[in-house]
Amino acid sequence: MTRGVRNVFATTAGIVAVGAVIGVVAAFLQKSGNPANMAICVACFGRDIAGSIGLHRAAVVQYLRPEIIGFVLGSFAAALAFREFKPTGGSAPLARFVLGMIAMIGALVFLGCPWRVILRLAGGDGNALFGLLGLVAGVWIGTLFFKNGFNLGRAQAQSTGTGLLLPLLMLGLLALRVLFPPVPGEAQSGVLWYSLKGPGAAYAPLLLSLGAGLGIGFLAQRSRFCTMGAIRDVVLFNQWYLMFGFLALLVSALIANVLLGQFNPGFEGQPVAHTMWFWNFAGMLVAGLSFALAGGCPGRQLFMSGEGNSDAGIFVLGSLAGAGIAHNFGLASSPQGIGPHGAEAVVICLAVLMFIGFTNRK
């Protein structure tokens, strides 16, 4: 049987369409209540989920984001529909957990994942340029490790039950969100924590958020959309497929923001951002290198979890733990600047990444 790429979404037109859809959906989610220039940031929303279940108690960033749940379940649905659900795992799980933690810590020094780098640029936030440079630098260092034989080892087939765990966990979170909805003026509803002000208090209606997440999860599973992979593949192989999706997201979010009056160019006073250029760069460098070593940006890790990949699922759980540590230990930045221990965190995280990078060469 002869065929190259049969999946319509895994074509240049397909990935451009997916990137463009994500950009437009992000702009509309922001219009519908999600935080400005954050819209659908995977790291920020993971951090908000960590807050909502009490893994940290930063009062302004607590909300059980339905978009994240939708990403996993949408990808799960696509994987089932196209017979790509395949439980695998066992490729250095503990290293992946630590990479997830470090990725989140680095992302919270910058204040955003690669998706938010793009969305902040599309909203006019000049500080994100330093995040973009850091992301490229981190991924580039990752490619040097790959060229020198870095490899976390082979995954093996796992039981269907293991593959279903992360999608089931997300269903459980969705059940909590439905059982314990936000109560106006209350910081707690049942077991869940809610923000009364700040980005955690800014959210689109439940069904809209969930629907957007499901749709994006479905499309991203089909197209393999990955922002880290976009940079990695250009650097490593001069392959532009994923980069077209990355650029489409930037262009479509930019156009949508301009049309919706959400484009405010500048460096000072940008929403949920700080102006310490070096730490914007260094935080994203740490995150970018973590994503590269783990084989996917935080969005892609969620989509792969939906396909039954429990190595990606471990990364996701590691990132939730990282969000807890980042806020509990004062590593996360705020609009005033980096946290009291953000600088030390960047140095230590970089050292741990080097350790993982140098000790896993085959």
Place this chain on the structure above:
Amino acid sequence: MKQEVDARGLSCPQPVLMAMQAMRKGSGEIEVLVDNEASRENVSRAAQSQGWSVVVDELDGGEFRLSLAKP
């Protein structure tokens, strides 16, 4: 001589790196085994961009055998 690359269980970018390494040795035939759709697409895309023809056979258990050839 036919080269064989077993990239089963590996995730991106390893399967593409391994296939590229084999392709760098020049023309001939290369057989690449992968066990997921994303790797099948990525290796096919990389090989075609290097001027190699790709024939894919679907094996049991969601595995694929990619036969790359360049005269």
